[in-house]
Amino acid sequence: MNPRFETLHFETPNLLLRPRTLEHFEACIAMDLDPLVTRYVPGPWDGGRAHRDFVRSRIERDFGESCGYWAIFAKSAPDEFLGWVSFIPYDAVGPELEMGWRLVQRAWGRGIASEAAGRIVEHAFLGAGVERIVADAHALNEASLGVARKLGFRFVRDGEFEGLPSKFFEMSRADFVARGR
Template sequence: MESGRLGLRRFTGADVGLLVGLDSDVEVMRFLTGRVTSREEVVGVVLPGMLRVYDEHPGLGTFAAEEKDGGAFVGWFGLQPTDDATTVDVGYRLNRKSWGKGYATEGTRMLIEYAFTELGMERVVADTMAVNHRSRAVMRRSGMRFARLWHEHFDEPLPGTEFGEVEYAIDRRTWEAGRRA
């Protein structure tokens, strides 16, 4: 898949270093786990899980994002299955040097379009911590709208967990109307 500035591709076993580098920045992981991911966890859990989704859910998964001009690794974008076969969950994780360049919105819009036009989905959702204002702004700029707030119990909550989790969503009808406007 390609957008104006980004190319997406499947991850391979050769991409361990890219994932370790991305997940070793505590600021990148701030609203996710609050800690860096070890190389052992990337090799033994993270990457095998990504590769498994490709096999079990054709068309879905986590995709390496690279700049079309020069090929620099930006991070990843993903479409994950949900409990509803007509709904997918979009997500993204970008390295810090790629922040503030519009890549998150560009890649998210590309996957939303792909979900509706190629996969035949009826709804795309995304979620984050309520205090993750940058990610929420990406969701809004991508055409998604606030859907709900909820609270979960975590044994080791991250700072801000007390404010809850939020979900944003867009359905096919709304997305199509936006394209015609």
């Protein structure tokens, strides 16, 4: 992990966003083991070696000075892991930069994903100075599709990600500025 990334802590009116570290490893594994959380996400979500290696590699990887994963906590319960939000190269390789989010079930339907990801969108355009970010979600994942739309991502196309039907979105700096953020 990039040492400069470790200093990127953010707050929103209700949330604390901290760089995701190995301290959050077991909470991430537990979240992924919930089949409702990962039902639309391809991956090795069985708690086995491939799953654990994948999560560890994503936590330890240096995605660049302004990019990475942030663990999400409510200000009212600052030690209770609610999920994560990410801003990394697309599919961890790029060249595009993508936003992502995943929450534990008890955090669903409360606006947490939108609030956390909205703060990272601000970071992407105002702090990191990027010109464009992308996001995608399984075509049937209405909650994630709703978050993307609420944040101001524009639908670009239907397609596939790892063989699954997906919807692809983007947001430019001009889109961000036009929304008055």
